[in-house]
Amino acid sequence: MSQNVKSEFSKKSSSVVLENITKIFQQPETGKDFVAVNHINLTINDGEMVTLLGPSGCGKTTTLRMISGFEYPTEGKLMIGGRDVAKVPPNKRGISMVFQSYALFPHMNIWENVAYGLRVAKVGKEELIRRTEAALELMQLKGLESRFPNQLSGGQQQRVALARAVIIEPSVLLFDEPLSNLDAKLRESMRDELRALQKRLGITSLYVTHDQSEAMAISDRVVIMKDGNIMQQGSPTEIYEQPNCRFVAQFIGKANFIEGELKGRDGEAALVEVDGSIIAVPRPGAMPGLNIGDKCCIVVRPESVELSEEEGPLSGVVKRATYYGAKIEYEIERNGQSIIVENYNPQLTKRFEEGDLVSMKLISQCLRVLA
Amino acid sequence: METGTVSRGKSAARMAKQNGTKSILRQPVLLVAVILTILLLLLFVVYPLAKVLIFSLTDADGGFSLENLISIITTSRYLKVFGRTMLLGLIVAVLATFIGYIFAYTVTRTNVPMKGFLKLIATLPILSPPFVLSLSVIFLFGKQGLITKGIFGITDNDVYGMLSLIVVQTMSFFPIAYLTLSGILESIDASVEDAACNMGANRWKTFWTVTLPLSLPGIISGALLVFIQSLEDFSNPATIGGSYTTLSIEVYNIITGTYDMRKGSVLAILLLVPALTAFLLNKYWVNKKSFVTVTGKPTQARKMINEPHIKWPLFIFCILVAAVILLFYGTVIYGSFVKTWGVDFSLTLEQYQRALRFGLDSLWTSMILAVISAIIGGLLGMIIAYITAKRNYYGKRFIEVSSVLMFALPGTVLGISYILGFNTPPLLLTGTGLILVIVFVFRNMPVAIESGTTTLLQIDNSIEEASTILGADSGYSFRRITLPLLRNSFFSGIVYSFTKAITAVSAVIFLVSPSWTLITSKIYGLFDLAKFGQAAAFVTMMIVILLVFIGIFNRLIQWLLAPRSRVPSLKSRSEGVK
Secondary structure, three states: OHHHHHHHHOOOOOOEEEEEEEEEEEEOOOOEEEEEEEEEEEEEOOOOEEEEEOOOOOOHHHHHHHHHOOOOOOEEEEEEOOEEOOOOOHHHOOEEEEOOOOOOOOOOOHHHHHHHHHHHOOOOHHHHHHHHHHHHHHOOOOOOOOOOHHHOOHHHHHHHHHHHHHOOOOOEEEEEOOOOOOOHHHHHHHHHHHHHHHHHHOOEEEEEEOOHHHHHHHOOEEEEEEOOEEEEEEOHHHHHHOOOOHHHHHHOOOOEEEEEEEEEEEOOEEEEEEOOEEEEEOOOOOOOOOOOOOEEEEEEOHHHEEEEOOOOOOEEEEEEEEEOOOEEEEEEEEOOEEEEEEEEOOOOOOOOOOOOEEEEEEOHHHOEEEO | OHHHHHHHHHHHHHHHHHHHHHHHHOOHHHHHHHHHHHHHHHHHHHHHHHHHHHHHOEOOOOOEOOHHHHHHHOOHHHHHHHHHHHHHHHHHHHHHHHHHHHHHHHHHHEOOOOHHHHHHHHHHHHHOOOOHHHHHHHHHHOOOOHHHHHHOOOOOOOOOOHHHHHHHHHHHHHHHHHHHHHHHHHHOOHHHHHHHHHOOOOHHHHHHHHHHHHHHHHHHHHHHHHHHHHHHOOHHHHHHOOOOOOHHHHHHHHHHHHOOHHHHHHHHHHHHHHHHHHHHHHHHHHHHHOOOOOOOOOOOOOOOEOOHHHHHHHHHHHHHHHHHHHHHHHHHHHHHOEEEOOOEEEEOOHHHHHHHHHHHHHHHHHHHHHHHHHHHHHHHHHHHHHHHHOOOOOOHHHHHHHHHHHHHOOHHHHHHHHHHHOOOOOOOOOOOHHHHHHHHHHHHHHHHHHHHHHHHHHOOHHHHHHHHHOOOOHHHHHHHHHHHHHHHHHHHHHHHHHHHHHHOOOOOOOOOEOOEOOHHHHHHHHHHOOOHHHHHHHHHHHHHHHHHHHHHHHHHHHHHHOOOOOOOOHHHHHHHHO
8 A cells, every 4th residue: 555655646756955055135225135044955865854943034934935946046056856946937846835824726626626736737537537536535535525625624624735735746745834724633633644644655845844843743854944044953853862052952842051161071971060060961962162161051951850859969949830730840040040840740759839949950861061 | 113114114025026026037928918018008098198298288399388288277268167177076075975974874874674775776876877867857857847847837947057967966976975985884893883882972972973083084085086076077067067067078179179189188187187186195095094994803793773863864865865866767767768758758669769770880889899898808907916916026016007097087088198199100099999999998997907906915825826836837827726716806897897888978979980989979969969868768778788787797707606516527537547
């Protein structure tokens, strides 16, 4: 089945290569250029699902639109399947896109919406019917063929948009925040469905989102962007466990930064002095640009802290305790700095109240050191 | 702070314009459409208008001269005509807006009976052929008038003049004010008025402190629109104005009587300036002042006024106006079936027989030209809406402004500009049917453009992008996505264009020729011959034609717009799978 489906919808799947891609919007009035995307290099391998993640205005949507052809790069080389597409208009790129608003054609029924790309390509009637039926079946849209988009639920509309996008056997499939219009529960199930489909079809995909948990759940590789630059790219695990800068650490999940000074190395471990005492970090990460004697910080995830009443080197006062059911989130004040601590399974551990004096024990395996 | 946002907005707009220009350059079909549209507008809007301006400011040798202008504005006769035109416009604007407001308020705020009927009455005169009301005034109050002679025995009543003009124009144009005002009144959030009531204001107080101030932009807008209509009106002053000559009549008399095109041009400019001023005032000032905000949230249903002392006086007023309108229309229809009005009231079809012998060919000409121009205008209107609504590029503003300009021009000015522009080779079009089609297309297109633009702005950009990314070029996307979504606007544009074309008088009165005579100019001729019965027959036929056309078209639209499933039948599907 899997083999079958793949051959049906993604025969032409191919890689995407961005070399030194820059997009500059000109502002003639001020004479200033606005650099939306700044010399980025990115490769999406054949069959891979890559997510562009970043705050709004980071250039992720501009990047997506350059790949789709709705924007043209100011500089750089853009290759799809080994072909330079700099001068190829969007309708000739052989790629497909799922829009944030779904962009279903309101005057066509579901069948016609799905079949649209084949009609454009003037596919013969028999093949048209066969492939449309297959796409409808794939997306579990059987029985809804003669409805119109406004007669469907959000999730169903999303499925139609997907069916319409994959039917033309695109070499690349682009997703422009496709789940942001769905409510939270549906978003999660559609997210998993979408990922399963992408894996099954093996279509090279680029997914744009500002939702970090969505990015983590769906991608082979996550690309974090900020101000037109790529900050870091890697698997979800790498991004979370080996952030290369404070921005990434903070953007993916939550992070506390405990300021200190890099005193030395002990084998793999880094020795960081914090308020006069040395903390040994056994797996500090690559520590890019850090030399002995430099100011640095220890990256502490909220779940990597254990609280206790016993005296310890790192102590603070509970400013806030918020109960979420699965966890309690504490805000601990220490030397004027707030540290967020998450305590899972609150039924098993001691609970603290606002005003309690606590000491924090850092789980040293989970700490990283950054500049 | 404010200047900062403005300048940022501006530069963003310019950025968008540059990008837009580039993207247009990349799409050959679109580029051709833009260039062709600009050329058409230059040729058929800008060029003839420029010609009038130049003509009015030059002497016989072609040199610059203000002589014509000065000689006209220092001639007391023309000053008087100008003053009369303005005065009439003002009076009619006030009266028509007043009646329109009462109709709009009654329909939107009270729960009087027969609302459907009142709405119909208040929109009917817009679709009406010209001459109906002046004809019935003659039938009712003229020398053979049913009321003047029949009831009061007056046989020498001079029905022609200012009073009749005021009555006829007010009745003709109050629907314009009504439509504007009912839109505004409808969109005032019910909760605002409820809030006033809640704070202890009675109905009267609420009206004066909330409803009226909020509808003020609509009142000004309605009055300006009526004022423009009154200025450019030709058919009513020509038939019932008598010695009360207005500017459009003066222009007509000069051009058809003395062929003095220079004088005609200057007078046309005198007519153009106030009309254009009122138009621009309405478009750019009043519309910006509008307080109404459309939130899109469903607001609570308005509670209709039920107090007898408010609703019944309003109702009686509306019914009286309606009765007058029905009386006028009924009189004309009756008049078309009568042997000799005022003398022999025996019923006969004689008027129709004579009328058809006299002008059946013009009736056909009118209908055919109207259909052709409506279809061309509808299509061109959609194309212009398409190339202007969502894109920004150099030249777009020109397309927008010049395409709307024709709408603002008084018909007489348009007529004279086309004579001047197209009476010499290689642009020799006067005397042809083509020139009539062109006038109709460009004059009536703005409504289609407006409606198309509104529709397009509601369509999300990504719908077109979705079509593009699935492989369609801009032509295919236009045919399969945009055009179908525009169908509604397209057809309403066609209905409007057709109606306006078949009822047009002022713009075409100079442009008709012996081989291309329109029915309206034939009817006008019948007035000169005092053959009012035949005129009534023609007008009645036009009413029927318009009703039938609009009826058929509405059916057609409903049929065409009904969503149809294009899912292949089960049989062919199962065959396909095999």
